[in-house]
Amino acid sequence: MNTHPPIICLSDISYCYPGAAAPVLDRLEFDFFAGNHTGLVAPNGSGKTTLFHIIMGLLKPDSGRIEIFGKTVSEEKDFLEVRHRIGLLFQDADDQLFSPTVLEDVAFGPLNLGKSKQEAVDISRRMLASLGLEGFEDRITLQLSGGEKRLVSLAAVLAMEPEVLLLDEPSAGLDEKTKEHLIEILRNLDISYIIVSHEIDFLADLADSVYTLQNGKIVLDTELHLHEHVHAHTYGRQPHKHD
Amino acid sequence: MIDEPFAHGNSVIHRIDPRFKIVFACALSIATAVSYRFPTLFFALGLALLLVVASRLHMGTVLKKLLVVFSFLVLLWLVLPLTFEGEVFTRIGPLKITRPGLILSAQITLKSVSIVMMFIALVTTAGFVTIGHAMDRLGIPGKIVHLLLMSYRYIFVIEQEYQRLSRAVKIRGFVPGTNLHTYRTYAYLVGMIFVRAAERADQVYRAMRCRGFNGRFYCLADFPAHYRNWIFTGLMTTSFAVLLLLELTAFA
Structure with missing residues (x-):
């Protein structure tokens, strides 16, 4: 049992896209605590990205209460602080990397936090180096490969030194080598995170617990049982042998 | 992809601060565009050729880029000498080719080829992103x-x-x-x-x-000072002055 209050507390959150027959999130309850490494696996269109966008204040829920770092947040100005402390990695890196060069993109967040140009450049160089991206500073973002774009986007989010990371399908479209590199990076981060992914193996490597979204609500995935953090599959709880 | 065939190179022109290159590309092309005298226009063409040679660009690619201009100019040469009113230079059957039409076509040809070559040598020798940063620094x-x-x-x-x-x-x-x-x-x-x-x-x-966007954009590029920028400035200012002198002496 966690004795500390949750850092993200969502209660009774409902959200319905205009024109949709049913709400994508329906009186959802969710508590996220510092130090949690949570996985979220659910079918397409079940509201995973919507949930992240609601936490970041990019979408306004139709009803419910959002409490982040102990404060109720509802207005745009409340979310400005949230965005400094929670980093969201978008599903499509092209959405995130809008600056012409890598260094400028990574420095964009620190500059918005009020750092001087020199400080922002130093933080960015350090962050790129820590992700194994030395020498990428002057690369043109649009000329990066898919894997490189993903890692640079992560560097851009981490450069703001967030306390929580929300990762939306971080492994999608990555080759095995880049995926392993990403797992290594995330494992070495001393940070709480929620990962949305369809890849059970990827979540098994990184998540302590896996939730799913069912009928607009978050539920602990009872079918998926991650064991020994090595692999997971639907019969993980059944006695079985490995070759 | 927008290809940038001239952006990468090691010539002296490539190494000049892009801000200086943009300023002079604009100044020289405006001066060329408003000039009418042939000595001025030939001087501009010579200067543009010199800049392209100094940039050590692949001539085949430069010519390929100029083809776009040439195709427009061919159309001009076909229409202007036949349609422009004035003293008849020669006749081909029922068609009259006028002297002012020929002169105007030649002027436009010299101007456009010179301006395009100036831009090829001075502007396209920096990448698109560098040009953006230089524009930012230019205010x-x-x-x-x-x-x-x-x-x-x-x-x-x-x-x-x-x-x-x-x-x-x-x-x-x-x-x-x-x-x-x-x-x-x-x-x-x-x-x-x-x-x-x-x-x-x-x-x-x-x-x-x-990522905390608050309406402000930032530009991190720095363009370090170098004496070669000032030598370039001196040479280009002199060329600009010569262009003006050649054009204005006619009206003196």
């Missing part, structure tokens, strides 16, 4: 610079989306023809690109807000 409003840079950033993404849609119609047996079905399909395609571009803009803006 061009940040919003214009970022509009330019973001267009450069996303034009490929939108082009890829167009390619995806285009493949999607092709694999379902679409063959364009001169019929309503084709026009409707293209209209849907264009409409869908606009919708996707708008969605993309929305997502990019969301990602920017997540």
Whole structure:
């Protein structure tokens, strides 16, 4: 049992896209605590990205209460602080990397936090180096490969030194080598995170617990049982042998 | 992709501060554009040629780029000498070729070739991004610079989306023809690109807000001072003065 209050507390959150027959999130309850490494696996269109966008204040829920770092947040100005402390990695890196060069993109967040140009450049160089991206500073973002774009986007989010990371399908479209590199990076981060992914193996490597979204609500995935953090599959709880 | 065939190189022109190059490219081309005397125009052409040679660019590629201008000029040479009123230079059958028409065509040819070559040598020898940064440093409003840079950033993404849609119609047996079905399909395609571009803009803006975007854009590029920039400035200022003198002495 966690004795500390949750850092993200969502209660009774409902959200319905205009024109949709049913709400994508329906009186959802969710508590996220510092130090949690949570996985979220659910079918397409079940509201995973919507949930992240609601936490970041990019979408306004139709009803419910959002409490982040102990404060109720509802207005745009409340979310400005949230965005400094929670980093969201978008599903499509092209959405995130809008600056012409890598260094400028990574420095964009620190500059918005009020750092001087020199400080922002130093933080960015350090962050790129820590992700194994030395020498990428002057690369043109649009000329990066898919894997490189993903890692640079992560560097851009981490450069703001967030306390929580929300990762939306971080492994999608990555080759095995880049995926392993990403797992290594995330494992070495001393940070709480929620990962949305369809890849059970990827979540098994990184998540302590896996939730799913069912009928607009978050539920602990009872079918998926991650064991020994090595692999997971639907019969993980059944006695079985490995070759 | 927008190819930048001249952006990478090691010539002296490549190493000059792009801000200086932009300023002189603009100044020299304006001076050339408003000049009419042939000595001035030939001087401009010679200067442009010299700059292209000094940039050590691949001449074949330069000529290929100039072909676009030439194709426009051919049209001009076909129309202007025949349609411009004035003293007849020669007759080909029933057609009159006028002297003022020929002069005007020659002036336009010299001007356009010189200006394009000046821009090839001075502007395209820096990458698109560097040009954006240099414009920012020259005091061009940040919003214009970022509009330019973001267009450069996303034009490929939108082009890829167009390619995806285009493949999607092709694999379902679409063959364009001169019929309503084709026009409707293209209209849907264009409409869908606009919708996707708008969605993309929305997502990019969301990602920017997540990183604390407050309406301010930043430019981190630095252009270190070097004596060669001042030598270039001296030479270009002299050339500019010569251009003006050649043009203005006619009216003295």
